[in-house]
Amino acid sequence: MTLALASVALAVILIPAPAAAAPLERFFRVGAGQYAFTPASLRANPGDTITIELHSTDVTHGLYVDGYDVSAEAQPGQPAALTFIASRAGVFRLRCSVTCGTLHPFMLGRLVVGPNWTLARAAALAGLAVLAAPLTLRKAAE
Amino acid sequence: MRAETLARLLVLGLAAAAVGFPLAARQRPPLLHARLAEQGGWAPDVLRAEAGQPLTVRLTSDDVLHGFGVGRTDFEAVLVEPGKVTEVTLTFDQPGIYTYYCTVWCGLNHWRMRGVIEVRGSDVQAGAPTPPLYAQLGIDIDAPHPAETTPAERPNALAAPVVALEFSFDQYAAASPAQLWSSLGNQPGLENLTDAQRWDLVAALWARQTSPAALAEGETIFRQDCAACHGPQGAGDGLYADDLASAGQAAMQGLAGAPDMLMQSPPDWQDPAILLGASPALLQGKLLRGGMGTGMPMWGAIYTDEQLWHVVAYLYTLQMDYP
Amino acid sequence: MKRLALTRSPWLKAALKSRWPQFIAAALLLAGFLFVIVSGLLGTPVGSRNFGIIAVWILWWALLILAAVPLAGRGWCAVCPIPLAGDWLQRGALLGPSGRPPRGLNRRLPKALRNIWLQNGVFTLMALFSAVILTNPRVTALALAGMLAAAIGLSAVYERRAFCRAVCPVGGFIGLYAQAAPLELRVADTAVCAACASKACYNGSESGYGCPWGVFPAGLARNSTCGLCLECLRACPKDNIALNLRPFGGDLEKPAARLDEAFKAFLMLGAALAYAAILLGPWGGLKAAALAVGSPAWLAYAAAFLFICFGLLPGLFWLAVRLGQVFAAPRRRTARRSDFALAASALVPLGLMFWAAFSLSFVFANAVYVLNVFSDPLGWGWDLFGAAGLAWQPLLTSWGLPLQIGALVVGAFWAARVARRAAAQGGFHALPVTGYAFGLTLAMMGLLL
Ligand code: SF4
Ligand code: SF4
Ligand SMILES: [Cu+2]
Ligand SMILES: [Cu+2]
Numbered sequence: 001m002t003l004a005l006a007s008v009a010l011a012v013i014l015i016p017a018p019a020a021a022a023p024l025e026r027f028f029r030v031g032a033g034q035y036a037f038t039p040a041s042l043r044a045n046p047g048d049t050i051t052i053e054l055h056s057t058d059v060t061h062g063l064y065v066d067g068y069d070v071s072a073e074a075q076p077g078q079p080a081a082l083t084f085i086a087s088r089a090g091v092f093r094l095r096c097s098v099t100c101g102t103l104h105p106f107m108l109g110r111l112v113v114g115p116n117w118t119l120a121r122a123a124a125l126a127g128l129a130v131l132a133a134p135l136t137l138r139k140a141a142e
Numbered sequence: 143m144r145a146e147t148l149a150r151l152l153v154l155g156l157a158a159a160a161v162g163f164p165l166a167a168r169q170r171p172p173l174l175h176a177r178l179a180e181q182g183g184w185a186p187d188v189l190r191a192e193a194g195q196p197l198t199v200r201l202t203s204d205d206v207l208h209g210f211g212v213g214r215t216d217f218e219a220v221l222v223e224p225g226k227v228t229e230v231t232l233t234f235d236q237p238g239i240y241t242y243y244c245t246v247w248c249g250l251n252h253w254r255m256r257g258v259i260e261v262r263g264s265d266v267q268a269g270a271p272t273p274p275l276y277a278q279l280g281i282d283i284d285a286p287h288p289a290e291t292t293p294a295e296r297p298n299a300l301a302a303p304v305v306a307l308e309f310s311f312d313q314y315a316a317a318s319p320a321q322l323w324s325s326l327g328n329q330p331g332l333e334n335l336t337d338a339q340r341w342d343l344v345a346a347l348w349a350r351q352t353s354p355a356a357l358a359e360g361e362t363i364f365r366q367d368c369a370a371c372h373g374p375q376g377a378g379d380g381l382y383a384d385d386l387a388s389a390g391q392a393a394m395q396g397l398a399g400a401p402d403m404l405m406q407s408p409p410d411w412q413d414p415a416i417l418l419g420a421s422p423a424l425l426q427g428k429l430l431r432g433g434m435g436t437g438m439p440m441w442g443a444i445y446t447d448e449q450l451w452h453v454v455a456y457l458y459t460l461q462m463d464y465p
Numbered sequence: 466m467k468r469l470a471l472t473r474s475p476w477l478k479a480a481l482k483s484r485w486p487q488f489i490a491a492a493l494l495l496a497g498f499l500f501v502i503v504s505g506l507l508g509t510p511v512g513s514r515n516f517g518i519i520a521v522w523i524l525w526w527a528l529l530i531l532a533a534v535p536l537a538g539r540g541w542c543a544v545c546p547i548p549l550a551g552d553w554l555q556r557g558a559l560l561g562p563s564g565r566p567p568r569g570l571n572r573r574l575p576k577a578l579r580n581i582w583l584q585n586g587v588f589t590l591m592a593l594f595s596a597v598i599l600t601n602p603r604v605t606a607l608a609l610a611g612m613l614a615a616a617i618g619l620s621a622v623y624e625r626r627a628f629c630r631a632v633c634p635v636g637g638f639i640g641l642y643a644q645a646a647p648l649e650l651r652v653a654d655t656a657v658c659a660a661c662a663s664k665a666c667y668n669g670s671e672s673g674y675g676c677p678w679g680v681f682p683a684g685l686a687r688n689s690t691c692g693l694c695l696e697c698l699r700a701c702p703k704d705n706i707a708l709n710l711r712p713f714g715g716d717l718e719k720p721a722a723r724l725d726e727a728f729k730a731f732l733m734l735g736a737a738l739a740y741a742a743i744l745l746g747p748w749g750g751l752k753a754a755a756l757a758v759g760s761p762a763w764l765a766y767a768a769a770f771l772f773i774c775f776g777l778l779p780g781l782f783w784l785a786v787r788l789g790q791v792f793a794a795p796r797r798r799t800a801r802r803s804d805f806a807l808a809a810s811a812l813v814p815l816g817l818m819f820w821a822a823f824s825l826s827f828v829f830a831n832a833v834y835v836l837n838v839f840s841d842p843l844g845w846g847w848d849l850f851g852a853a854g855l856a857w858q859p860l861l862t863s864w865g866l867p868l869q870i871g872a873l874v875v876g877a878f879w880a881a882r883v884a885r886r887a888a889a890q891g892g893f894h895a896l897p898v899t900g901y902a903f904g905l906t907l908a909m910m911g912l913l914l
Contacts, residue, residue, distance in 0.1 A: 036749025057381060059178075059206040059248045066862040076247040077370025077381050091866065091914060095830065095859060099224040099513055100206050102600035103752050105831050106744040119914050122870040126877040126906050130899055133881030149488060149559040156496035164503050164843055173845070200846060204510045225514025226853075227846025 005132050012124045017089065017115045023047030030054050030109075032061035032074065034101050037094060040109035044086045048113075051083045062097030065111060071097045089114035174201050176208040176222045176244065179251035184242070186257070193237045193263025201228045208255065209245030213444035219245040237263030241443035247370055250385045253439035274442075276427030279316055283427040284434070289320030289419030293341040298463040302346035303339050305332065309347045318421040319344045319458070345462040351422075352455035357464070360456030363449065371437070376411035376460045383407050386437045408438075417461045425454045468709040470653065472698070481708065482699055484560045487544060495546035498609065500842070505606025509844025513857075515602040516842035519834045521609070522599055527828040529639075530820050535713075538643030542636060542692040547612050548629050551620025552677065561699075562671055569621045574631060574679070580725040584637030585732055589774070591634050592736050593767045596743065596755035626677045629692060636692075641729050642817045643688035644716035644810075645879075650691050650698070651682065653707040658683035666697035666706065673700025682706060687716040689726070714879065720810030720887045727809035728779065730816055734905060735774030737819040741912040745826055782809065785897035792894035804891040808898045811884035815902050818876025819909055822869040826913060830859040869913050877906040 026048050031038040032055065044050050054063050054074040063082065064071040067090065072082035096107035175185045181204070191197040201210050203224045211219035212232060220228050222244075234240065244255035276283050297319075307329075317325070323344050326332055335343065352360075365374075371386060373379040387407045411417040429450045432440030441450060472478045480486055497520070505517030512518040533541045553559050555567050591598060591608070598604050616628035629636050652658050652666075666682045669675030676682065678692045682701075685691055698706040742748070743755050754762035786808045790801065833855055840853035847853065880902035881895075888895035 033749065035752045036747060038749075040747030055381075056247075060246055064859070066859060066865075076249075077374075078247070078366065093830075093859075093862070093865075097857065098207055099511060102512060103596065103744075103756060105513060105827060106752065108745060109747055118866065118870075119910060122873065122910050122914060123907055125870065125874045126903060126910070129874045129878035130881040130903050133878050133899075134885055134895075137882055137885055146558055146560050146563075149492075152489075153492050153495065153559060156492055157499055160496040160500040161503050164500070164507055167845075167847075168507070202509065202844060202846070225509040225511030225844040226841075227844070229846070 001135060002132070005128055005135070009125060009128050012121050012128070017117045021045055023049070025049045026051070028052045030063065031057055032063065032096065032107075033057040034059065035096070035103040035107040037063070037096075037107070037109035040094075042094070042109070042111045044111070044113050046086055046089045046114050048086045049083065050086050050111075051081055053079050053081045055079045059100050060098050061100050061107070063109075064095045064097040066093040066095065068092065073098050086111075086113045091116060091118050171200075173227065174199050174210075176201065176203040176205075176210070176255070178205055178248055179254035180249070181205065183255045184244075184257040188257060189242075189259045191232070191234060191259055191261045193234050193261050195233070197232045197234075197259070199230050199232065201230065202226065206248055207246050208248055211243055211245040211444070212259070213241040213243060214446055215240065221246065232259070234259070234261040237261045243444055250382050250389065250437075252370075256443075274427055274430050275315055275423045276430075279423050281421065281424050281427060283424050283431070287318065287419045287421075287424065289318065289415045291320055291323065292414040292418060293323075293338065295338055295341070296461070296463060297338075297341035297345035299342065299345040299349040300463070300465050301339075302342035303335060305343065307343075307347070309350060311351060314347070314351045315423040315426070316421060318424070319348065319418040319462070321421070322347070345464065348455075348458055348462060349464040352452070352464070356452040357456050357459065359449065360452035360454070363445070363453050364456055367441075368453075372408045372411070376417075376457065378408035378410040380408065389437065411457065411460045414461050417457065422451075422454050422458075425457060426450050429453060468649075468651075468707075468711050470707040470709050472707045481695055484699075487695065488560065490544045491546055491549055494544055495549055498546040498613070502606045502610050502613075504843050505602040505609070507843060508602060510602060511844060512600040512602055513831070513834050514837060514841070514844040516838040517602045517605050517609075518600065519831075519838040521605060523828060523831055524835050527824060529635075530817075530824050531828070534639055534642050534646065535817060535821070536646060537648045537693075538646030538688045539636075539639055539691065539693045540646075540648065541639060542629065543694055545629075547633070548616045548620070548626050548677075550613065551617045551628065552626070554617065555620050555624075556674065562669060562674055564671065567624070569624075571624045572622055574623050574625070574627050578627070578631040579679075580723070581631075581637045581640070581729055582725045583631050584634055585725065585729050587632055588634035588637055588729075588732060588736075589771070592732075592739075593770060594758060595736075595740070596752070597758055625675075625679050626692070630678055630690075637729055638733050638816075640689035641726055641733070641813060645714045645814050645817055646688060647711055647713050647715065648693075649685075649688055649709050649711055649715060650693055650695075651685055651707055651709060653705050655683050657703050657705045661703060661705075663702060665700040665702055669696075670700045670702060672702075673697065675700065686719070687721060689716075714814060714883065717810055717813060717883045718886060720807055720883060720890065722803045722806035722810075722891075724806045727806040727812075728775070730809050730812035731778040731782070732774045733816040734812060734819060735770070735778050737816065737823050738905070738909060738912065739770055739773065741823050741909060745823070746912060782812075782898070782901055785901040786893065788897040789888060789893035789895065792896065793888075793892060801891070801893075804893050807887045807891045808884065808893070810887050811880045811898055811902055814879035814883060815876045815905065818872045818879065819905075822872040822876075822909065822913055825865055825869050825872065829861040829865060831857075832860050833857050866914065870910070873906050873910055873913075877903055880906075 023045065026044050028042050028050070030052050052063060052072070054061070054072050056074045056076045058076060060073060060075045062071055062073040065084070067088060068084055070082055070084045072080040074080040090113055092111045092113070094109035094111055096104055100107065177183060177185060189197065189199065201220070201222045203222045206224060208222040209219050210222050210230070211217065217232060220230055222228055238261055240259040240261060242257050242259060244252055248255070323340055326340050326343060332340070369380055371380040371382045373383065409416050428438065430442040432438050472481065501517045501520055504515060508515045508517065529541055555569050557563055557565050557568055598608055612633070615632060619627040619632065663670065664681070665673070667675050674696045676697055677694055678690055680690050682697045743751050754766040757763045783805060786805050789808070790804060834857070836852040836855055840850045841847045881899045884895045884898040884902065888898065
């Protein structure tokens with residue numbers, strides 16, 4: 001039983017997401033104002049060439065992409081662009097990279113590259129964990 | 143020594159160090175703080191210096207990214223980052239009043255972030271300042287000035303007929319393109335030109351007053367300082383245009399019956415009647431003096447006359463093609 | 466369940482009995498605490514470059530929720546600088562007992578305050594202003610100075626540590642989550658205590674003070690109320706106090722039922738969900754509302770926060786428990802009140818892991834600020850350790866997500882186990898409560914991922 005659960009868990013973590021469609025050029029116009037990006041969630045497929053044009057609407061903001069380590073900074077009225085190839089699949093946070101006021105550290109967005117299975121996998125793992133919990137108790141009682 | 147005494151000394155010493163160290167090390171002279179205009183702008187907003195003596199300024203921002211520039215000098219502007227300190231040293235050769243200002247857009251009231259440096263010195267260069275050109279010419283820069291005629295096609299300097307024509311800077315500055323176009327019609331030898339050719343000639347004469355380098359500088363200044371309100375194409379639809387309009391309306395509500403002092407949104411220079419009806423002296427006057435309450439900043443304290451003329455020259459390229 | 470008494474090592478025992486290690490740690494932290502207040506008041510108003518904000522909300526918070534509480538329970542309370550001044554004034558001494566009677570009015574803490582309802586209230590109040598407290602150095606400094614003043618003031622009126630026991634908003638949740646920690650202080654042999662006349666651990670002796678937390682160690686079954694101050698270890702003439710290592714979640718094997726603690730658990734879960742939505746979510750309007758204290762938007766936010774913590778979460782939980790009772794005994798009509806609080810113990814590990822996951826998301830992203838503020842604590846352009854100019858760069862970005870998922874999965878697993886135990890003890894069915902914990906885990910995952 002334990003073995004079965006463990007192998008299911010392993011499968012949940014390791015099963016690869018289906019391969020994505022042919023790479024595209026993608027353009028996103030992202031607004032940045034205290035303290036949110038609009039849109040805050042970007043989607044792309046692995047291999048896509050992503051261009052993000054950042055438009056600040058109040059003070060200077062930046063956009064940093066976790067995992068890709070690229071960034072751009074834009075003053076209001078002077079948009080800045082950022083181009084990179086989405087070579088890695090997964091969920092990556094977008095973070096404002098220019099101190100823009102009190103809640104600056106929490107000015108966040110996200111980039112999803114490929115089908116977003118992270119949440120589903122996490123939920124499945126939590127479900128397995130909940131199922132496994134009583135088993136561990138019974139064992140302790142024996 | 144008894145352990146208890148030792149412990150007390152330790153606590154007192156540590157507490158005194160924790161509180162005393164920052165108090166003792168407070169900055170003198172104090173930092174120059176940049177704050178959003180809504181939070182009070184620069185603090186302090188007056189600095190004093192002696193001509194020829196270096197003035198060290200330690201800058202910090204209390205909220206967002208700002209910049210520090212000093213008008214009408216060749217001092218290169220620096221960024222003022224939140225919670226960090228940037229140190230600059232300024233030296234003024236000439237006494238006078240200099241303006242320092244924020245160089246990074248930080249909101250609708252960004253241009254209200256200004257302060258002055260009073261530079262004293264013995265060799266005051268006397269002489270009354272010359273009044274600006276628009277005042278000498280008696281142009282009312284606050285009055286509307288629509289062009290009576292506008293071209294059917296965009297005037298193009300390259301397509302202009304080749305004619306030998308004296309055209310001085312003073313002539314250029316004093317009349318709007320539309321006025322010049324009308325007066326060219328009466329010019330002997332030019333009667334045969336079509337309307338379009340005459341417009342192309344206006345463009346060519348305009349182009350003669352500037353250079354690609356000057357236009358490039360004008361464009362740079364426009365992009366960085368004007369576009370946020372006037373729009374990237376000068377259509378009056380910049381990022382802050384709506385805010386300006388609503389700020390204007392709010393301000394008007396406090397000013398009983400002052401309808402002609404309406405807070406304006408930026409003009410639409412994509413409309414040829416507006417831009418081609420404005421003379422260079424008028425545009426330069428607006429830049430120099432500012433909008434007096436409309437939200438248009440006063441650039442005279444920041445850019446040299448030459449730079450302002452470059453901006454003026456660039457503006458006309460919104461309606462006319464130069465080579 | 467097995468225990469390993471650390472106090473069996475004579476070397477370690479001597480280090481614990483000696484007042485110096487603990488005293489020096491606390492004295493240094495007190496100096497740091499004062500420095501936090503001073504830098505919060507005098508330093509730059511930019512939170513990310515102010516020592517006060519970063520030292521408290523990044524460094525201390527990370528150490529507390531990711532290390533101190535999960536590993537040592539109330540370990541922080543053992544060295545916390547806030548009650549020190551009050552203790553010292555009461556005792557007239559910084560180290561061992563002087564033999565003089567305690568100073569101050571020394572009243573007994575009123576019965577109505579011998580629970581954590583007041584702590585819940587203070588925490589709620591702070592939570593409503595958290596967007597400001599967390600980011601504004603002046604406000605953080607004033608809040609901390611206020612805690613210091615309250616601790617001193619209460620120590621002058623009441624005996625022992627009234628502030629820690631009844632008021633401290635941090636102590637409330639540390640106590641709750643300390644039940645999950647693998648460290649405990651207990652008496653070695655209750656029979657020895659039963660025969661002991663002096664009860665020095667509670668009353669004090671010439672070698673140690675009577676328990677500042679008002680606890681009689683022989684009666685300790687859970688970590689929540691013991692501040693790990695080690696006074697009983699020093700006071701006990703029979704050497705009967707032990708500091709034990711134990712498995713994680715030791716106190717949750719026989720869960721206890723207290724309504725004030727149950728509501729603390731809801732409050733902490735609600736706050737973790739709310740902060741995840743406000744601070745980590747993409748909704749700018751929510752952030753603006755949380756910041757604009759006093760505005761109608763903020764009032765709406767405050768109302769929603771209170772509703773979630775005191776209405777929605779407890780309400781759904783009550784339904785879950787009731788359902789569990791019905792499953793187990795379909796014919797019983799009345800709901801047993803104690804089951805509700807008993808089942809809420811499942812929310813202890815769940816909440817702890819929620820907070821760990823939430824904190825992981827911003828602690829490493831902003832860790833560079835810690836180096837910055839140690840070099841330039843006041844934002845005055847100093848560079849003490851050469852790190853003032855270090856550019857911001859999020860750390861461990863590829864580890865953040867797996868670690869957060871891991872924490873939440875562990876939380877769900879652990880909650881399911883405790884729910885099962887509590888259900889066995891109370892005689893209701895565990896499934897609905899487990900489902901509740903699983904549902905909240907999914908919600909938190911949705912917000913964090
Ligand atoms: S003083 Fe020691 S032996 Fe006596 S009751 Fe307290 S812990 Fe037990
Ligand atoms: S039980 Fe002992 S360690 Fe715990 S608070 Fe009381 S005196 Fe301190
Ligand atoms: Cu930002
Ligand atoms: Cu500014």
